[in-house]
Amino acid sequence: LSVAVLISGTGSNLRALLEAAEDPDYPARVVVVGADREADGLAHAEDFGIPSFTVPYAHYATREEWGAELSAQLAVWQPDLVVLSGLMRLLPREVVDEWAPNLVNTHPAYLPEFPGAHAVRDAIEAGVPQTGASVIVVDAGVDSGPIVAQERVPVLDGDDEHSLHERIKPVERRLLIDVVRRVATGDLDLTSP
Ligand code: GRF
Numbered sequence: 001l002s003v004a005v006l007i008s009g010t011g012s013n014l015r016a017l018l019e020a021a022e023d024p025d026y027p028a029r030v031v032v033v034g035a036d037r038e039a040d041g042l043a044h045a046e047d048f049g050i051p052s053f054t055v056p057y058a059h060y061a062t063r064e065e066w067g068a069e070l071s072a073q074l075a076v077w078q079p080d081l082v083v084l085s086g087l088m089r090l091l092p093r094e095v096v097d098e099w100a101p102n103l104v105n106t107h108p109a110y111l112p113e114f115p116g117a118h119a120v121r122d123a124i125e126a127g128v129p130q131t132g133a134s135v136i137v138v139d140a141g142v143d144s145g146p147i148v149a150q151e152r153v154p155v156l157d158g159d160d161e162h163s164l165h166e167r168i169k170p171v172e173r174r175l176l177i178d179v180v181r182r183v184a185t186g187d188l189d190l191t192s193p
Contacts, residue, residue, distance in 0.1 A: 001029070001080045001081055001184035003080070003083055004031060004032045004074050004077055004079035005030055005033050006082065008037060008039050008087050009086045011039060011044045011045075013085040013172055013176055014044050016177060017030055017177060018050065022048075028181065030045075030050050031077050032052065032077040033053075034054070035052070035055075036087065036089050064094065071098055079102075080102060080183075081102045082102060084138060093140045096138055099138075101190040102190060104137055104138065104148065104183075104190070105135070105136055106175070106176050108165060108172060110132025110133070110151075111147055112143075112144075114126075119131075123155060123164065124159060124161050130154050130155055131155055133153060134149065135149040135172075136148060147193075149175040151171050151175060
């Protein structure tokens with residue numbers, strides 16, 4: 001299965017996928033990494049010799065124009081699956097329509113709890129005893145698509161946004177690696193998750 005990964009940040013989930021794909025028995029390969037800015041995580045693509053591209057959000061007058069270029073760049077690589085892993089942008093509907101359902105997103109909360117860009121901070125502020133990690137099929141909403149994997153993560157006394165996010169990310173990585181494997185083996189059919 002050929003996978004494109006889109007990031008905005010450190011790309012720790014991307015790195016985990018790249019490391020998993022090093023195993024010759026893992027049925028997926030990352031073929032390209034894309035970003036909406038000069039993300040630190042692009043260095044992981046370089047480390048693994050994977051091509052990458054950036055479509056800087058700031059260079060476009062509208063989200064739609066940005067999305068059209070992003071989609072065009074993705075199309076060059078003909079990925080079977082597009083993984084949003086720390087892409088901190090909402091995709092225009094046209095981009096979702098073009099790539100879904102072969103378009104999944106990792107989210108650091110137990111959806112539908114805490115959707116949106118500040119899920120970990122929101123969980124801290126809500127004072128909940130547990131949150132989680134989720135992988136969903138992307139739809140045109142905000143973290144509102146069908147859930148394909150999720151797992152609870154405890155919130156510990158004294159946690160702040162960073163410590164909680166660092167506890168969530170390893171769970172996210174494990175869920176993501178497993179979802180990509182299940183899509184590759186046909187065990188998970190994204191058209192009917
Ligand atoms: C991940 O928790 C992702 O779900 C969220 O932002 C974080 C990105 O982390 N959207 P990284 O860039 O993969 O380290």
